[in-house]
Amino acid sequence: MADKTFTLDECKKHASDKDCWLVVHGKVYNVTDFLEEHPGGYDIILTSAGKDATQDFEEIGHSNSARELLEKYHIGGFAGGDSAPGSRNTGAAVAKSGGASKAINVLLPLLLILAAVLVNMYLKKE
Ligand code: HEM
Structure with missing residues (x-):
């Protein structure tokens, strides 16, 4: 079918x-x-x-x-x-952009945490 x-x-x-x-x-x-x-x-x-x-x-x-x-x-x-x-071609285009924005959703918080840890380490050293 x-x-x-x-x-x-x-x-x-x-x-x-x-x-x-x-x-x-x-x-x-x-x-x-x-x-x-x-x-x-x-x-x-x-x-x-x-x-x-x-x-x-x-x-x-x-x-x-x-x-x-x-x-x-x-x-x-x-x-x-x-x-x-x-x-x-909206199908492929939307699916692609959806994938990219999902990756950002995961990567951005991780980068922010990493930055916070680095700042913390730097401040502790001083
Ligand atoms: C046949 C295809 C469709 C299926 C199987 C489907 C299925 C679903 C399901 C399972 C939900 C619950 C939330 C989720 O799991 O994402 C949902 C919510 C919703 N859908 Fe669909 N849907 C379909 C087509 C559409 C279309 C074409 C529209 C818009 C024109 C639409 C508009 C909405 C809206 C506005 C909600 C509520 C979102 C909310 O309250 O947060 N859906 N749909």
Whole structure:
């Protein structure tokens, strides 16, 4: 089932609460059964129905468990067709920037601790 590929036009036909598809990182998901369960609410997910929801999905900063949950609803690949500027490769771009900001989140506190230890050592010497 998941080896089918859908165009944006096909996805657009599934944009209601009775039949809701969305695209995240180049994959198409049928999330109709998930709408009621979505912790972020039913309406918000519908605003991304039938289109490339990668940016919306990433902007919220969904957890890894949300990403794992996605796989349950995977029905196929996305053939593209979104003419919005810059949207075609948003998947990879967002994933990359997400990775970089995560690294900073870990490295920055470590650097601050290191600086504090060094200052402390320096002050003790005096
Ligand atoms: C089908 C794909 C989606 C899945 C599987 C999903 C799953 C989840 C899950 C599990 C949460 C709980 C918090 C977390 O674990 O991150 C969540 C929260 C949320 N989601 Fe989604 N979501 C999806 C799509 C979307 C889309 C397209 C939007 C926006 C248009 C959205 C907006 C939100 C918001 C606003 C929250 C609440 C965040 C908060 O209260 O902190 N979600 N989602």
